[in-house]
Amino acid sequence: MDRSAPCPCHSSLSYQQCCQPYHFGAHPEKAEALMRSRYCAYALNMPEYLIATTHPENEQYTKNTSLWKKSIQQFAQTTQFNSLEILEAAQIGTTATITFKAGLIQSRADASFTERSTFEKVDGRWLYLSGEVLAGNIRQ
Ligand SMILES: [Zn+2]
Numbered sequence: 375m376d377r378s379a380p381c382p383c384h385s386s387l388s389y390q391q392c393c394q395p396y397h398f399g400a401h402p403e404k405a406e407a408l409m410r411s412r413y414c415a416y417a418l419n420m421p422e423y424l425i426a427t428t429h430p431e432n433e434q435y436t437k438n439t440s441l442w443k444k445s446i447q448q449f450a451q452t453t454q455f456n457s458l459e460i461l462e463a464a465q466i467g468t469t470a471t472i473t474f475k476a477g478l479i480q481s482r483a484d485a486s487f488t489e490r491s492t493f494e495k496v497d498g499r500w501l502y503l504s505g506e507v508l509a510g511n512i513r514q
Pocket residue numbers: 381382383384385389392393394410411414
């Protein structure tokens with residue numbers, strides 16, 4: 375995608391100034407930046423990044439990455455990622471929780487949801503550990 379275009383995570387920064395460095399291997403300092411970069415990776419259909427930033431203890435984690443990749447790609451291709459709103463972010467030591475609202479459309483229907491995600495920093499890298507859907511229409 376065009377690096378100077380607005381970042382798909384809806385931060386109002388350009389992709390280059392926002393999530394691109396993380397997609398190219400930089401490690402976000404804050405869990406919130408990782409969360410945004412994962413939303414962005416869904417919007418850009420980047421399953422490898424999503425897999426690489428998932429904690430091995432996450433319930434969706436599987437060694438069958440080809441199947442996992444397909445399910446991410448299918449979700450990414452059939453979803454419009456219209457908005458992202460961070461409602462709350464907190465960090466204690468190497469654990470962070472972020473509550474966000476993702477505004478999504480699937481098959482012309484509202485598939486928005488609010489989730490409280492938990493992230494753990496392992497060897498200097500934030501990983502997505504678990505998510506609890508607080509409200510909404512889908513589970514992904
Ligand atoms: Zn971004």
